[in-house]
Amino acid sequence: PFSTVIESDTALVVDRTMSWDASGYGSHAETSIPAPSTTWYLAEGSTAGDFALFYLLQNPNSAPVNASVTFLRTAGNAPVTRQYTLPANSRTTIPVDTVAPELASTDVSGVITASQPIIVERAMYLDRPGQPFVAGHGSAGVTAPALNWFLAEGATGAFFELFVLIANPDVSASTVAIDYLLTHRPQWSARAA
DSSP states (O other), X not given: OOOOOOOOSSOOOOEEEEEESTTOOEEEEEEOOSXXXXXXXEOOOBOSTTEEEEEEEEEOSXXXXXXXXXXXXXXXXXXXXXXXXXXXXXXXXXXXXXXXGGGXXXXXXXXXXXXXXXXXXXXXXXXXXXXEEEEEEEEEOBSSOOSOOOOOOOOOSSSOXXXXXXXXXXXXXXXXXXXXXXXXXXXXXXXXX
């Protein structure tokens, strides 16, 4: 396992694709993050059933960094907080289900704060008998909560299941409204040259 720092003398756009097993049966992709931050939020996460959840913390600094990870549990359950020291120029992987017994089989969100700017991502994998990591996805954290969020992708039906995952890092309850925008298929026309 490793983290990556990319520097350039011109502006770039960088994504990452990762696949596993020699047959390439599983993969996920993620957009890079343009800058480290001292605060990160992760809405999605589950350690229930066959899911494995990992928090991935990159310290791009030349000195160790202290990080506090608060695991937000389902409604009515107190958060769990743990402290970590991230070595200089390193990646630290936190297998969430091993952090505390109450995180071993649950849905969980996270808030990560650090003494110096770091990078935070989350990876989650699904195992099936005889096939580890049959599915997986990765996601970068966000650096601040907001009043409005937008999701362009979504599908439900016989083949797809959709989950909208919301984390409330505030100590007060929040009222949330969700609008589902239905498909519009643009009309295409060809012009003669």
